[in-house]
Structures are given as C-alpha cells and as structure tokens.
Amino acid sequence: MADQMQWSNALSTRPSLEAAISEVVEQAVGKLSKKANLAIAFISSAFTSEYSRFLPLLAEQLEVPVLIGCSGGGVVGTSSDGEAQELEDEPALSLTLAYLPEVNIYPFHVVAEELPDLDSSPNAWVDLIEVPPEGIPQFILLSGNIASGINDLLKGLDFAYPGSVTVGGQASGGINNRIALFCNDELHTEGTVGIALTGNITLDTIVAQGCRPIGTPHQIGKCDRNIILEIEQQVPLILLRDLIGSLSEEEKILAQNSLFVGVAMSEFKQDLQQGDFLIRNILGVDPAAGAIAVGDYLRPGQRLQFHLRDAQTSAEDLEFLLNKYQQEQAGKSSPVGALMFSCLGRGEGLYKQPNFDSQLFQRYIKDIPLGGFFCNGEIGPVGDSTFVHGFTSVFAIARQNGERG
Template sequence: MTDIPQPGYPPMEWANAVSTCPSLEGAVKEVVEQLQGRLTTTPDLGLVFISSSFTSEFARLLPLLQSLLPIPALVGCSGGGIVGTSAQGQPQEIENTPALSLTVAKLPGVSVQSFHVSSDDLPDLDSPPSAWSELIGVDPAQNPQFVLMADPFSSGINDLLQGLDFAYPSGVKIGGLAGIDGFNRHSGLFCDRTLYSEGVVGVALSGPLVLDTIVAQGCRPIGPVYRVDKAERNILLALGTADGDDPRPPLELLQALFDTLSESDRQLAQRSLFIGIAQDSFKLTLDQGDFLIRTLLGVDPKMGAIAVGDRLRPGQRVQFHLRDAHTSAIDLENLLQRYQHQAPASTTTAGALMFACAGRGEGLYDQANFDSSLFAQYLPGLPLGGFFCGGEIGPVGQTTFLHGFTSVFGICRQPSSEVER
C-alpha cells in the first residue's frame, strides 16, 4: 500500500508510545515525551490503555496526561495486558507487568466525538434508531465509525451493540471489555477528564476515515456445513445436510464426524470444540471468516440435542470448528493475507488498534508478541496500540458481536476514493 494523501486533506498522523515504568508519573512522562517528537501538531484523538495493576491510581491518570499533553477527545480503559509500539518501532504485548500505552492521532477533516453511556440509560430494544443516535449524540448521516470500551460486568453490552447496529448499520464497531484487577475486581473506563467504573466509553469518528477490520477467531472448520432444521432459542434439535439428507439429531451427526477425525483432532475436540454460525444467508461458498464462533454449552443424550452459546433459527448454516495455538496462528495469517490482497492499492494507512482476548498471548502461543508481530509482518511500520480484553468487540458479516478467544484489529486509513467517503 502506498501513501497517497486524498485531495483536500493532508495525511493523517498517528503515533503510539508504551512504557513499562512502575511509577504512574514516570510512565505518563515517558509516553508523552516519546509522542511529542512524533506529531507535528496537537492531536485530535487519544486512546489510552493501562495495566490493571495501576488500579489504585486510575483516578490520577487523566489529570496527569492532560496536564502534559492536552487532547480534546481522550478515551481508554484498563487492560489485563497492554499492546503498544516500542521506541524502535516493534510491536509489544506486555503481560503481567505494569504498562501504559498511549495512541494519539491527528485526523484532518474528521469529526471526533467521545462519549460515556451508562447501562441505565440504554433505550429499550424496541426503540427506534433515533433513540440510539440521540444517546450517542451523532447523526447517522455522518456515517461514524466506533471504538468502544466497556465495563466487563455490564449486562447491557450486547444490547448496546445491537442498538448501534440498528442506528448506524454501515458503521464499524470495534473494541473490548476492560481488564479487571484480580484482587478487587475493579476496572477503569476513561473519557476525557473523567474516570468511570461502569457502562461504556467510546469515540465516534465521522468524515474522511475508513476503519478496516480483521476479526481472527482462531478456529478451523471440520466436517460438512449443515443447515439448521429445528431449533428452540439456543437449543439445536435437528440438522440437515446440503445433499438433502433427512434431518438428524446434531449429537448423532457430531458422533459420526468424530469417527472421521485424526487421533490428534479427536483429543482436541474433547476440550476445544466449537460451532460456527454462518452470517451471510446468500453466500454460496463459505470461508473461515464467514462464521461466528460460539461455544457448545452441553448436550442432551436422550434427544440428541446440543446447547449453543447463541440463539439459532431454522435455515441457518452451521459447521463445527476446532481451536488451538496452531489453528489460531494460521487463521490470523490467512486473514492478514486476504486483507493485504484486497486492500485498495492507493490508500493512506495511518495506524492500527488491537483488542485481544486475555486467553491468547503468551499463554496460548508460548511465545511473546505473537499476534502483534504477525500483524506487523503484513502491515509493517504501522503504530499499534491496544489491550488484552475480557471479551472482544468486532463484526462478522454486517453484524457486531462480543467475542471470546479472538483478536480484533482495526486499521485506520484515509479513503481511497469518493465511494469510500
């Protein structure tokens, strides 16, 4: 991809700095000093992510930051681990160590609206789209893109995602659930100059900006694609095949599939078996990224039914999936390759955000910086910031979901044509 500024707009400026200084004052000073040498003007947006180990000092973070580097819109949260870019330009995933990551961006022509939404303020799901847009304070005609950070104990995050998709159907939504301190189970949400302990904070970006997404759910399909013949809420009762065979109990089909697997896959299926739900009803050939991965909650041997971690409806297509470290790596690499080939040739890519499940990282791969380093191989030189989440927000198809065991990347660039604006 080449850096070709769009007519009428200078290039975006995007930078990230990270510090592992155990002192909050020292960490803030270090990231600000690094960033002041990388931007030529005052940033429009800041995204800050801080280790949960700083919990007792969360209230001091925003005043310290704003005193050294005033930022009109500043949002962020605590994380179980922190993602940033070293002074040498290398991606870093900092786990089990105090860390602070600050991303700042100058976004010419872009309207930047930060916000906090309390769970108590969410409209009813039967409300019209206008109720959701009034809550956020952004006109849907502006086609905003969203970055969201949520309280992990909020019961309303799925309702909010559904409402935002309703009000802003073409807007991308990415982010994650804030990390918690293991001792007192507190999290921190930051918006401008205020610390919140509940709800959702976020930023809406409207104007000449595109937010591309890569949602790596870390699974590979096994067996055929089935069609849901009968289901009640989240209970899968009968599946049919593409060949038109009579519907059968899903547990019976799963047991037959199990017999066809290799010994290694059988062992993996005993602990890491999932189901994928196709999100495009009309696509004839389904790829890995076309499925929303959900857990299997249990089985009923008498009925041959399977309980799934999401609602199902007749006519949907499903496929069983396996997940492990090797599969997660291959899945992310395939998606990065696809993005590299499909991205517009003449575009200005500015920076990126990474929201990764706390179950990934070094604990999954036995290797530090795996996902971020793989990302940098395909999109070198991009400033990268983010955090390890208790749940990841990202789209599959045209719908936004809360995921698990996933890495969501948001790639910010200027439009390559008037069509993208």
C-alpha cells in the same frame, strides 16, 4: 494537497505511574508534527490502585480535546525501535495519539439503564449517542462487563447506523477484575465509553477468531433459543459423534476441549470459508434428547459448522486474514495507525511465545504504530453485524478515505 492524518504510539514499562506517563507523552507527542486531537490510552491492571490518579496526572502533561481509554490485563504498544509488544501481567502503559484532519470526533459514555428498548426506532439510538447517521460513523467502544448492556448497544448501533463499523473491547482487570473506563477527564467503572468518527477516515477491520472448520456446513432444523434440537432431520449429538469419529487422533484430542460451533453470517453465500462464521462456545449437551446448547440464540434455517481451535489454527487464521486484507488493499489509501483488541486467552498463554499476534500483524502491515489491550471480550463485525467475541484478536486499521494519491 490534503492535510495528512498522523498516528503515534508509545509504550512504557516504568513501575511508577508518574514516570510511565512522562515517558509515553514525551515519545508519542515527539512522533507527531501536528497537535493531536485524539488520545487512546490503555493502562495495565498492575496499576489498579492508581486508576483514579491516571487522568489528573496525564492532564498535567497532555492537552488533548478527546480522550478515551480503559484498563487491561495486558497492554499492546509499539516500542521505541518500532517493534510491536504485548505486555501481560506487568506494569505498562500504552498511549496512542492521532492528528485527524477533516474528522469529527464525538466522545460518549452510556450505561445500561440509558439504552433504548430494542423495539425502539433508530432515532432513539441516535438521540442517545448524539451522532448523526448521515456521516456513517466509525465507532470505537470500550465497555465494562456484559451487564454494561454492550450486546444491546451493538444491536442498536447496527440498527441505527447501517454501514458503520464498530470495534473495541471489554475492559479487563487483575485478580479482583476492578476495571477503569476513561472518557475525557472522567473515570467510570461501568457502562461503555466510546468515540464516533465521521469525515475523512475509514476503519478497516480484521476479526481473527482463531478457528478452522471441520466436516461440512449443516442447516439447523429445529432449535429453542440457544439449544439445537435437530440438524437436517438428524439428532445433533449423533451427527457430532459421527463427525468426531471421522477425525484424526490429534483432532479427536483437540475436540475434547477446543470444539466450537460456527454460525454462518450470510444466508446466501454458498462457498463458506474462514471468516464467514461467528464462533460460539458449546455450553453443554443433553444425552437423552441428543441436543446441543451453544452460547448464542439461534433460529431454524441458519447454517452452522463445527470448528476446532488451537495455537497453530489461531496463527494460520490470522495469517490468512492478514494476507487477504493485504490483497484487498491494492489501490486504496495507506494505513496510518492501528488498534488491537485481543482476548486474555490468547497472548503468551496460547502461543507459548510473546508478541505473536502483534508482530505477525506488523509483518503484513508494516511501519504503522499499533496500540491496544487484552480484553474480557472483543468487539468486531462478522458479516453485517457486530458481536462480542471470545478468544479473538480484532484489529482496527485507520486510513484516510479514498484511493492512493
């Protein structure tokens, strides 16, 4: 019988960093019967002044070949009684440990200045990451802000590693947004840290963007970079006003503050559903030209559909995707652990109750440890490409390759 993968997670709310580290190490190590070869740590921004002490203190108590982690405005973990918890705006530490047999783990740190030009060959990206593409690696990335070059890095990885999965999030901080990125024994404040996993591991993804479509899909007729100039020979703003006019009173109110554009990721799929769109912000309108500006570059011929977002929609969207994942899991190997990368704009501020996304996840995918953090942007795939999202919860679910034994 093949050696089995093991994951554990421990959570601490001790206000002393030393005490928090001792608690999570003791609990996370105690849940494994084998020595971990990967650690993933998330530290809340309440410890901002102590980021530099974290790795030396952790090294005194935990010996592990590869470690990555970062700071978060909140952290996600599994309490001692197995319940998922999301801890926002308070001292907290989440430590995930994994024993990954027959898995190669490649840690790396890259900064924007090192990234190849987007016209470069795939080999330039492979040389940067130093991971062979033949193994179809699974990537977990933790990045600084947009200036870290994360958008270009995602495009490069998609290009150089076709078939790979990439998930993660942008580190977040407190009021001053001072962030920390951890890679083995080094603390970084910019760039991206990550790991590539090859071998006997699969990362399944759930990307819950929390929106529902309204109206019908349309095709972009004319656009200039991120500005929509024409939709199916109609003036975009007139088409949008007509759509809003057809909504219920409740939806009209919602559309004033929570209206988005969904860009279809497949050129060929006819029956577009939730999850088939990349959700982007509407940045503004030009009443004179009737144009609409959105938060991404577009091209003529792409299909789009307007979307609304609120707490109920976010809940229904995640439940829809979890149910779909559960049905697709039939016959596959069982999940052993998961990571959650959730937007700072979700959590208790959105749902008006704690632990919503994490505990909904646990209702569908039971009895596995969950770790994670609240991000400034969430990294996950839609269709065959990887993006930085907003207001999204991205889950990475780890299991061994193949089918149930």
